[in-house]
Amino acid sequence: MWDLHDLYASPQAWQASYEQVRAQAQTLDRFKGTLGRSADALYTALDAISTVNRVSDRLGVYASLLGDEDLRVAVNQERRQQAQDLATQIAAQTAWVAPEIISLGAAKVQRFESERAALQQRFDFYLTDTLRAAPHTLGEEAEGVLAAAGNVLAQPEAIHDQLADADLPYPQFRLPDGSSVRLDEPAYEKYRQASDRDERRRVFDAFWGTWSSYQGTVGATLTTQVMGDVFTAQVRHYDSALASALFQSNMPEAVYRTLVAQTNAALPTLYRYLRLRRAQLGIQGPLAYYDNYVPLFQPAQPPHFPVADAERITLAALAPLGPDYVAMLRSGFTSRWMNALPHPGKATGGYMNGSAYDVHPYILINYNDDYDSLSTLAHEWGHAMHTLLANAAQPYEKSNYSTFIAESAAISNEMLLNDYMVSHARTRAEKLYYLGAGLESIRTTFFRQVMFAEFELAIHQEIEQGRPLSGARLTQIYCGLLKRYYGEAEGVMTIDPHYCIEWAFVPHFYYDFYVWQYATSMAGAAAITDSILKEGTPARDRYFAMLKAGGSDYPYDLYKRAGIDMASPAPYQALAARMNRLMDEVEALQREGDAGGGRPKAH
Numbered sequence: 001m002w003d004l005h006d007l008y009a010s011p012q013a014w015q016a017s018y019e020q021v022r023a024q025a026q027t028l029d030r031f032k033g034t035l036g037r038s039a040d041a042l043y044t045a046l047d048a049i050s051t052v053n054r055v056s057d058r059l060g061v062y063a064s065l066l067g068d069e070d071l072r073v074a075v076n077q078e079r080r081q082q083a084q085d086l087a088t089q090i091a092a093q094t095a096w097v098a099p100e101i102i103s104l105g106a107a108k109v110q111r112f113e114s115e116r117a118a119l120q121q122r123f124d125f126y127l128t129d130t131l132r133a134a135p136h137t138l139g140e141e142a143e144g145v146l147a148a149a150g151n152v153l154a155q156p157e158a159i160h161d162q163l164a165d166a167d168l169p170y171p172q173f174r175l176p177d178g179s180s181v182r183l184d185e186p187a188y189e190k191y192r193q194a195s196d197r198d199e200r201r202r203v204f205d206a207f208w209g210t211w212s213s214y215q216g217t218v219g220a221t222l223t224t225q226v227m228g229d230v231f232t233a234q235v236r237h238y239d240s241a242l243a244s245a246l247f248q249s250n251m252p253e254a255v256y257r258t259l260v261a262q263t264n265a266a267l268p269t270l271y272r273y274l275r276l277r278r279a280q281l282g283i284q285g286p287l288a289y290y291d292n293y294v295p296l297f298q299p300a301q302p303p304h305f306p307v308a309d310a311e312r313i314t315l316a317a318l319a320p321l322g323p324d325y326v327a328m329l330r331s332g333f334t335s336r337w338m339n340a341l342p343h344p345g346k347a348t349g350g351y352m353n354g355s356a357y358d359v360h361p362y363i364l365i366n367y368n369d370d371y372d373s374l375s376t377l378a379h380e381w382g383h384a385m386h387t388l389l390a391n392a393a394q395p396y397e398k399s400n401y402s403t404f405i406a407e408s409a410a411i412s413n414e415m416l417l418n419d420y421m422v423s424h425a426r427t428r429a430e431k432l433y434y435l436g437a438g439l440e441s442i443r444t445t446f447f448r449q450v451m452f453a454e455f456e457l458a459i460h461q462e463i464e465q466g467r468p469l470s471g472a473r474l475t476q477i478y479c480g481l482l483k484r485y486y487g488e489a490e491g492v493m494t495i496d497p498h499y500c501i502e503w504a505f506v507p508h509f510y511y512d513f514y515v516w517q518y519a520t521s522m523a524g525a526a527a528i529t530d531s532i533l534k535e536g537t538p539a540r541d542r543y544f545a546m547l548k549a550g551g552s553d554y555p556y557d558l559y560k561r562a563g564i565d566m567a568s569p570a571p572y573q574a575l576a577a578r579m580n581r582l583m584d585e586v587e588a589l590q591r592e593g594d595a596g597g598g599r600p601k602a603h
């Protein structure tokens, strides 16, 4: 169990710090109009603002973690709200800073940086990044209008959540034992794994049938979201909604285009996986979309890992990252940084929170002894190690790293773990089980997310080119993508048009080009683990340099310095090669199994 005393000795201590920072935050506008006076004046203002943010971050971590320990405790949820209000208040009190820096101009800012070393050491990236936004920053009046419109533009997501989480009349579903369940999202995710083909078909028919009857409503909701994205991009003088979304991380559009082109080039690898699935499931003719979720290989007894075993295995699996990384991880495991086991009231899912720069990372997972939990543990500790490395090497202002780098650090650990489990499995059935898990994670984290990314781009372009969108049109676009990604023309899978409503259910389409970060990161992780396993120390050092760089540069440039060009085909090809390697191993094991097929099987 994690120990939150490292953050604050007590809720009273938190409250005292909160009051103090709130008072400080209220005075931050005293610097308004002073930034251009001198290097010292600029430094004094930025230092004061940064100090307030740093404590506010720490207050936010404590409030959020304590809230997640038990969501039923009202006072802890109120503290979380207080912390959020403080962060909002600081943002409002400092909204003038970026426009004022932009008004100083690059030449003056650079002169100030050369005059005051600390200004450059701590704030160089922030200043460069702020000045970069000049062409997309409007006058005071227009910025005020846009800020006021922010809540309105956030409503499509709220409508979608309201429908998906509460109002949608999810169907009743009859289980083989005669009992009946409400087929909401968690139930759909559970029962679609049914080994009986007719049962999983009925799950799909019931679930997507319900969504289909809201095609028009959800279509109008998503269209409004896309119109909002396009509107914001246009008034801020971006060439497109995609350009606007990529601007924040300064990702070249070539990365997005290469990701999509290379994924399409790798579709035969996905088809190979789907054909392997068809053979394994013993299906005659093409697969159906509802055949995707049955686990490919199920050992008679699923492997079982208590937390202590998971930590031991993770340490052994990450040995290729070198003794320093392993020692740091071991020391993390012996510290009280992780809330591992599920208990009533605890938040679901899993995350690492590394925002308390002066303390240490914290991890929440809901560990339940299976391989998925073990993999999640290795993933989240990958984030924690990244935070430790970045925070030790960077000042607070340059410690906060991009999702593109973060997910690579976490997925690399998952890949090394998967390789280790395959090579250390005790039986053929276990080996196949781990290979199947590795393959399925590439389908869902890579191919599926790139398909989502293509859908997002296509629907934004419809609006940008003045064509109307509707629920029916969204379904038509999505159907085309499903058929291409799952190889309908190649005879791999037949897509029933009734399931092309799937877009209606995906919340990520309301996050403005979000999902492609995961796909890109997974390709980055494949390139990273490949080079470490092939080259050893030099590749490891380049990787650690990338992690230690934290948020001191843009993710594309950090990858490049680590020897990986995310705008080139190489990382995407590395991931496809990995998938093919896993399938080679599966096929070799299957041949072995066939060769020994004459022996009596033990039950």
Ligand SMILES: [Zn+2]
Pocket: 379, 383, 406, 407, 410
């Ligand atoms: Zn992650």
